[in-house]
Amino acid sequence: xxxxxxxxxxxxxxxxxxxxxxxxxxxxxxxxxxxxxxxxxxxxxxxxxxxxxxxxxxxxxxxxxxxxxxxxxxxxxxxxxxxxxxxxxxxxxxxxxxxxxxxxxxxxxxxxxxxxxxxxxxxxxxxxxxxxxxxxxxxxxxxxxxxxxxxxxxxxxxxxxxxxxxxxxxxxxxxxxxxxxxxxxxxxxxxxxxxxxxxxxxxxxxxxxxxxxx
Numbered sequence: 001x002x003x004x005x006x007x008x009x010x011x012x013x014x015x016x017x018x019x020x021x022x023x024x025x026x027x028x029x030x031x032x033x034x035x036x037x038x039x040x041x042x043x044x045x046x047x048x049x050x051x052x053x054x055x056x057x058x059x060x061x062x063x064x065x066x067x068x069x070x071x072x073x074x075x076x077x078x079x080x081x082x083x084x085x086x087x088x089x090x091x092x093x094x095x096x097x098x099x100x101x102x103x104x105x106x107x108x109x110x111x112x113x114x115x116x117x118x119x120x121x122x123x124x125x126x127x128x129x130x131x132x133x134x135x136x137x138x139x140x141x142x143x144x145x146x147x148x149x150x151x152x153x154x155x156x157x158x159x160x161x162x163x164x165x166x167x168x169x170x171x172x173x174x175x176x177x178x179x180x181x182x183x184x185x186x187x188x189x190x191x192x193x194x195x196x197x198x199x200x201x202x203x204x205x206x207x208x209x210x211x212x213x214x
Contacts, residue, residue: 001082004087011060011063012056012059024101031044037115045124045125045128046128050129051135053135055155056094060087062148080207085203088140091136099129103125106118120180124179126191130192134194135162138154140206144210
């Protein structure tokens, strides 16, 4: 199954063009140096990076269709469980790039502006990652339940809901720093449990759907 994970990650990063990497770097510096203050931190960590994390399932769905990846996978000597689980693990492992960018962003932003304490920056990073896991799980489920159009539509809906929800909260005057007043261990445990539960449920449904097709 390790080979399947390597294959998915290699295919995904090979599919990513130079323009994608350049765009990510530009966005990173825009939110670090151009857009400043709390708005920059919360927008980058709660909107930009979680949505970026969850893009792999749509890309892999496109590759499966265009290059017959799904058909070839069925012919490999792996069980349905291994094929589906490897795709989920690949998608989660692909978060490493975004986590590295978030960590760099938080450390540099702290050194430049001291907007929050370093502990608070790391709290926001972990919350952002939990959201990224949730969005990724939903996108993976959509990829197994529907075709490329359905997967793309679900991804676009997630983007729209996240952006609209974020700006609705911002315009309502709700201060995201309220997160710092909550019991941090309980908050992280709750988010981690929710992310794990949603991911497991999405995986089981995906496995059932894939097995029925195979």
